[in-house]
Every structure is written in structure tokens, then in C-alpha cells.
Amino acid sequence: MLNIFLVILSGVATGYAVRKVPFVKHAGSVITLVIALLLFFMGVSVGTNDQVLATFSTIGIEALIITIGGTSGTLLCAWLLYSTLFKKGGEKS
Template sequence: MLVVFFIMVVGVGVGIGVRSIPHFRHVGKWISGAIYFLLFLLGREVGTNDQLLSSLSTLGIQALLITSGALVGSVFFAWGIYKFLFQNDER
């Protein structure tokens, strides 16, 4: 994981360095295309993995529960922070 973080930091540094070069202004379109292609390859790998497809219903339920818990927790803590920091005390 540290390698991935290091590569990302180097990428940010390179991005800052080349942002004034006009040829690199349209790199975002190429990056979007690369991401779409990688998502396609990921979907192809999932579709060809029999073990993953057989347990997809269980994984879907787990993903739904984790997502629901994260959503409810985020809303609850955002509400609490709003009440604590941003509402005036009207007593």
C-alpha cells in the first residue's frame, strides 16, 4: 500500500510540474478513457470468475449492509456535528 501511495504522490508532483505545458491540458480525457477501459477489464474478470459469480448474492447482501451502515452513520454524525457546531443556543 505504501508503494501505491508513493506512486500517487509522485504523480501529483509530475502533474503540478506539467500543468503549464499546453500539450498536457487534455490529459483528463485520456485518463477517463483509461479508467473506462480498466472498469471494462474488471467487469470481464468478474464475469469469468465462477467462484465469485456463485457467491454474488451473499456479497451483494454484505455490500448493501455495509453501504447502509456507512450512510446512516454519516448522516447521524453530520447531524450531530451540525447541531454541536453550527446551531445557535436559543435558551
């Protein structure tokens, strides 16, 4: 865990040091590409794991329930926050 924290801090320090270098503006595109590659290889790893594939239906149902719950909770909180903070002069939303 300490290694990960040190890597993040070194990235922040490096980013701060080179923030005025012109090619750093393209870092977002490179990061997007790297994340896409990581997701691809993660999928390859899951696809080659027999244990994960054997329990995929159970994992899928649990993931669906968590996703629906998380999305519903986020929407409810966003609606409550919006209706509380952005209500205009007694108007109903």
C-alpha cells in the same frame, strides 16, 4: 507497496512540473475515462470468475449491509456536525 507509493510520488512530481501546461487542464476528463474503463474491465473480470458468481448472493447481501451501515453512519455524523456547528443563536434545527 513501495512501488505504488513511488508511482504516486512520481505522478505528484510530474503534475507539479507541468502544472502550467495548457493541456493539463483536460486531465480530469481523461482520468474519468480511464476510471470508467477500469471499472468496465473489472466487471468483465468478475463476470468471468465462476467462484465469484457462485457466491454472488452472499457477497451482495454483505455488501448491502455494509453500504447501509456506512451511509447511515455518514448521515448521522453529518447531522450531528451540522447541528453542533451551524446552530444559530439557540434555534432548534
